[in-house]
Amino acid sequence: xxxxxxxxxxxxxxxxxxxxxxxxxxxxxxxxxxxxxxxxxxxxxxxxxxxxxxxxxxxxxxxxxxxxxxxxxxxxxxxxxxxxxxxxxxxxxxxxxxxxxxxxxxxxxxxxxxxxxxxxxxxxxxxxxxxxxxxxxxxxxxxxxxxxxxxxxxxxxxxxxxxxxxxxxxxxxxxxxxxxxxxxxxxxxxxxxxxxxxxxxxxxxxxxxxxxxxxxxxxxxxxxxxxxxxxxxxxxxxxxxxxxxxxxxxxxxxxxxxxxxxxxxxxxxxxxxxxxxxxxxxxxxxxxxxxxxxxxxxxxxxxxxxxxxxxxxxxxxxxxxxxxxxxxxxxxxxxxxxxxxxxxxxxxxxxxxxxxxxxxxxxxxxxxxxxxxx
Amino acid sequence: xxxxxxxxxxxxxxxxxxxxxxxxxxxxxxxxxxxxxxxxxxxxxxxxxxxxxxxxxxxxxxxxxxxxxxxxxxxxxxxxxxxxxxxxxxxxxxxxxxxxxxxxxxxxxxxxxxxxxxxxxxxxxxxxxxxxxxxxxxxxxxxxxxxxxxxxxxxxxxxxxxxxxxxxxxxxxxxxxxxxxxxxxxxxxxxxxxxxxxxxxxxxxxxxxxxxxxxxxxxxxxxxxxxxxxxxxxxxxxxxxxxxxxxxxxxxxxxxxxxxxxxxxxxxxxxxxxxxxxxxxxxxxxxxxxxxxxxxxxxxxxxxxxxxxxxxxxxxxxxxxxxxxxxxxxxxxxxxxxxxxxxxxxxxxxxxxxxxxxxxxxxx
Numbered sequence: 163x164x165x166x167x168x169x170x171x172x173x174x175x176x177x178x179x180x181x182x183x184x185x186x187x188x189x190x191x192x193x194x195x196x197x198x199x200x201x202x203x204x205x206x207x208x209x210x211x212x213x214x215x216x217x218x219x220x221x222x223x224x225x226x227x228x229x230x231x232x233x234x235x236x237x238x239x240x241x242x243x244x245x246x247x248x249x250x251x252x253x254x255x256x257x258x259x260x261x262x263x264x265x266x267x268x269x270x271x272x273x274x275x276x277x278x279x280x281x282x283x284x285x286x287x288x289x290x291x292x293x294x295x296x297x298x299x300x301x302x303x304x305x306x307x308x309x310x311x312x313x314x315x316x317x318x319x320x321x322x323x324x325x326x327x328x329x330x331x332x333x334x335x336x337x338x339x340x341x342x343x344x345x346x347x348x349x350x351x352x353x354x355x356x357x358x359x360x361x362x363x364x365x366x367x368x369x370x371x372x373x374x375x376x377x378x379x380x381x382x383x384x385x386x387x388x389x390x391x392x393x394x395x396x397x398x399x400x401x402x403x404x405x406x407x408x409x410x411x412x413x414x415x416x417x418x419x420x421x422x423x424x425x426x427x428x429x430x431x432x433x434x435x436x437x438x439x440x441x442x443x444x445x446x447x448x449x450x451x452x453x454x455x456x457x458x459x460x461x462x463x464x465x466x467x468x469x470x471x472x473x474x475x476x477x478x479x480x481x482x483x484x485x486x487x488x489x490x491x492x493x494x495x496x497x498x499x500x501x502x503x504x505x506x507x508x509x510x511x512x513x514x515x516x517x518x519x520x521x522x523x524x525x526x527x528x529x530x531x532x533x534x535x536x
Numbered sequence: 537x538x539x540x541x542x543x544x545x546x547x548x549x550x551x552x553x554x555x556x557x558x559x560x561x562x563x564x565x566x567x568x569x570x571x572x573x574x575x576x577x578x579x580x581x582x583x584x585x586x587x588x589x590x591x592x593x594x595x596x597x598x599x600x601x602x603x604x605x606x607x608x609x610x611x612x613x614x615x616x617x618x619x620x621x622x623x624x625x626x627x628x629x630x631x632x633x634x635x636x637x638x639x640x641x642x643x644x645x646x647x648x649x650x651x652x653x654x655x656x657x658x659x660x661x662x663x664x665x666x667x668x669x670x671x672x673x674x675x676x677x678x679x680x681x682x683x684x685x686x687x688x689x690x691x692x693x694x695x696x697x698x699x700x701x702x703x704x705x706x707x708x709x710x711x712x713x714x715x716x717x718x719x720x721x722x723x724x725x726x727x728x729x730x731x732x733x734x735x736x737x738x739x740x741x742x743x744x745x746x747x748x749x750x751x752x753x754x755x756x757x758x759x760x761x762x763x764x765x766x767x768x769x770x771x772x773x774x775x776x777x778x779x780x781x782x783x784x785x786x787x788x789x790x791x792x793x794x795x796x797x798x799x800x801x802x803x804x805x806x807x808x809x810x811x812x813x814x815x816x817x818x819x820x821x822x823x824x825x826x827x828x829x830x831x832x833x834x835x836x837x838x839x840x841x842x843x844x845x846x847x848x849x850x851x852x853x854x855x856x857x858x859x860x861x862x863x864x865x866x867x868x869x870x871x872x873x874x875x876x877x878x879x880x881x882x883x884x885x886x887x888x889x890x891x892x893x894x895x896x897x898x899x900x
Contacts, residue, residue, distance in 0.1 A: 192645075291640045294800055295789040331794055344790035345697060348773035352702070402696065493701060500704035503711065 195224065198259045201236075201322050202268040204306030205246065205283065207275060214244040215275075215283060218307040219253060219261070222322070238311060246286040263290065268298045268324045269343065270306040270362060276377060276385040281350055288347050295344035298328040301361040301377045301385075312364050312371055327373050328360065336394045336403045337374035353509045354495025356380060358396065361387065378484070378491045386487045392480050399426045399444065399477065400492055407451055410472035418452035419469060419529065430498050437498055437515045439522055444477065447528040457532045466527050474525040481521045488517060537588060537749045538739045541729050543674050544819065545584070545753065548728025549760040550685065551816035554784050554809050555633040556873040558764045560721040563778045565769065568712035572719045573761050579719070580726030581754050583884055587729055588745035590891035593898060596740040599733035600830040606897045607890075613831055615890060619733065620827035622883050624853070625876055627820030631655060632861050632869055634813050641785060642806055652861055655814075656854055662818035663825050663853075664846050668738055670822050677815050685808050688801065689763060692791055698770040705774045706766065720877040725760055726753070727884060734823045781866060825849055 204218035219239040239256055243249035254261055269287060271280075287293050302309040309324075317323045326332035328340040339360040349357035361375040376393040378386040388396060397403045398421070408419045428442040450457060450465070457465070484491060498512045561569050594602050599619075603612035638651050662670060692698065732739065768783040771790050780786055788805035798804060828849055864872065 292644060294802075295786060296792040296800065329792075329794065342697070342790065342792075344772060344786070348699070348702075348771075352773045352775045496701045496705065500701040500708065502708065504705075504708040 192260055196259055197262045198222075198237075198257060199224075199262050199264075200266045202270060202310055202324055203266060204270040204272075204302065204310040205275060206272040206302075206306045208242045210242055214242060215246060215249065216240065216242045216307070217246060217249040217253070218310050219250075220310045220322075221257075221261075222265075225319075236313065238307075240307060246283050250286075263292050264294070266293055266297060268300060268322075268328075270300050270302045270309050270324075271359070272306045273301050273303050273361070273377065273385065276301060276359070276379045277383075280379060284347070284350070287343060293343070295342065295347075297343045298325070299341050299343055299346045299359055300324075300328070300373075301359045303361055303363045308368065309362050309364060309371070312368050314370050323371055324362070327362075327371065334403070335374075336397045337390060339376045339393060339397055339401065349493075350379070350381075352496060354490065354497075354499055354512065355493035356489045356491045358388075358491045378487075378489045380487075380489050383488065386484070386489050391476065392483070395477060395480050396491060398424050408469075408473060410469045412468040412472065414455070415468075416454040417450055417465060417469065419446075419448050419527070420451035421446045421448035421527075423447045428494075428497075430494065430501065435511070437512060437519060439520045440481075440494060441522045442477070442481075442524065444473070444523065444525045445528070446473065446525070447530060449530050450532045453532075457536055459532055459536060462529050462532070466529055469527040469529070470525045473527060474523050477525065478521055478523050481523070485517065485519065485521075490516065494519075537743050537745060538741065540671050540674070540735065540739065541588070541732060541743070542752070543671075543678055544731045544735070545726070545728035546682075546756065547674065547678070547812055547816050547819065548731075549725045549756065550809065551630055551813040552725055553760070553764050554637070554782070554813065555630055556870060557721045557724060557877075558768060558783045559781065559870065560874065560877065561718055561765050562768060562780070562783055564715050564718045565706055565774065565777055566709060566712075567718075568709075568714040569718050569765065570707065570710045571712065572714040573722045573765065575714055576719050576722035576726075577754065577757050577761060579723050579881075580757050581750055583723070583888065584726060584729050584753050585745050585750060586888045587732070587891070588743050588749070590888065590895050591732060591736055592743045592745070593895050594736070595742045596737060598735070598737040598826070600827065601737065602894055603890075606894045611890075615887075616827050616831050618883070619887065620824045620831065622880075623820050623824035623827065624856075627659075627817040627824065628857055628860060629869075629873055629876060630813055630817050630820070631659075631857060632864060634810065634817075635861055636866065636869070637782065637785065637806070638810075640782075641789075641802070648862065649858075652858060655817075656857060659814065659818050659821060660850050660854070663821045664850070665822070667735055667822065667826070670819060671735060671738065674815055674819065677811055681808050681811055684804070685812070688788075688791075688805055688808065691793075691801070692767055692771075692787070695771070695791055697790065698767065699773070700770060702774045703766050703770045706769045717874055717878055720881050721874075722761060723884075724877050724880050725764075726757060727880065730884065730887070731819055731823050733887075734826045821853065825853075 199222045200219050201222045202220040204220070206216040206218070208214045208216050217240070221237040221239060223235045223237055225235065239253050241249045241253050241256070243252060250261070275283070287297075312323075314323045327338055330340070339358055341357065341359050346357050346359070349355050357379045359377050359379060360373050361377050363372045363375070364370060365372065374390050374393065376388045376396065378388065380386060394408075402424070408421055410417050410419060423446065425445040426442065428440055430437050431439040431441060481492075495509070495512045495516065499508055502508055561573065564572070597605075600612075600616055603616065635648065635651050635655065639646070639648060643651065662673065665673075764784075768780075768787045769777055771787045772780065772783065777783065785802065785806075789800065789802040791801040791805075792799050793801055829845060832845075
């Protein structure tokens, strides 16, 4: 008889335990229709006061079926305040649902905010566990709010154009720099490198997004804007993007090279423990994509020659320009630290030497063919 | 050496990639971390060699059985009790770290009690299983998850965001003097094999620890230490890496699968390492459970002819774990982990000392 009681007791305890699960789910998880998914955050300088920020959230609105909606719909929330965290807490009171940051993938920052100590407001994003570190960071011109409010015509329902620009998932272009949040943090706090952010702009009619410039974020100085061409060269030399066109001019000739592979390495040469020269070797190979005049295969060497000269000149001017503005987006300083035994003055030595350093660039362009026609 | 010993070693190494070990190593990144890790590597192989060598004289016998035969109760009981507490703490340390992690990254809205309960219920079940089944569980989980873990590690090594310049900056600090805490934490990665103080009763074959086995342990250790230390530096940067509380979580959050089912690798990473940590806690507590059972002769503890030994120990384990999990802050956890790691080499050397004495007695 006793045995009988025990055999009932055991399953009933298990059933009771299972019932407690019902209690658990109720308080932990809020349903998906009780949440608002933030897709992008924009940060601007405030309009009403002198200090603080203006934060704009782009919220993706859910809809029943993709087929039913012709266009994706978004809501925008804007608020000003002293710190990012505070503003977002305030914004939580503007909506009836929970703000969910797990899918937030782009942080857009007004150009003017890149001047002074960015780490103060970026701290919020680094510190929060639920914001992904593989979110993209981008600069905005004219303002972050304007950029977020742009809804391009090419935007498909249930997607956001802003995401597709970066990370090589959709468009791939040497003009587009991709900077992830973790990468941005790394470059921001490391000595010897300056972070580079893509600059998102828009047309007058606010119906297109344009990303083809970049900004070098200065540490304790104004940011430096890179031109289209500089962005492209930076990207292909230091970010390994290739397969793109380089225009070279030689007298009356004008060639467009389609470069498929770029190898770059450099070395920092020192004299008496002071860095003096950066010697850079660049190897490119590709084909001719467009020409003003007919070409001959036998003259490939000649084309190689003047292409190399031209590319070399452009790389040199990019390096020189960055040096004059005293920023180092390439991480030369970091490389210097990485190749010398640590001592306390190592970085100071570099900082002192960088403005006077000399660049020696060797470029070797190897054209494989003139394309399908001569 | 039995393959299960390798599993034990690897599970301990992998589980500690996430918890407090990397933070301690990276905390001294501008100190002597690298030199210390090299020292710990050789120490780790040495203790494994000594352990397997001494245990190979007693095939199929666990430590309590060996001590019963050759040492008086006045020595064996305190020794076993200390080991029991240490193994319990080892499991507890991992448990708290993971409860913390889940709370921060996976289920931020869940109550700490729920997370704790889900962990502890499953672990307790594993704890009271027979040792043989524990080892089988270990093998099954390994076969299922290790390929994924390896895939993840390969992915991270070939990530173009892994900046080797930062790694090289870290290497440039190689001439700094070593540090004891780092040494203790790094050598903790190697104590996985010490679980055989209980599991040896199942390893009936005489074990050998020759050159080949030493090389394998050395390679595993080198790979684990290099990965634990240098990958976060390469991904997150060398400067201020010591400020990061869970370097490996942020590292895995920085890896993405461009066209994968899930873009954020962190969720896969957390699940894999969670499972391995589960195993690790289970094994530690199982060892501890067996030791306590032996010390208090709990087989004799009977109530209404039913053996209540299991229930008594489980309740004590739970109560202590719950109390400590709720009490400690992140800083406490870090501090206590350091204390724990600091005494670990002493315990290990003491244990090996006892084993050597026993081995000599057994011979004579």
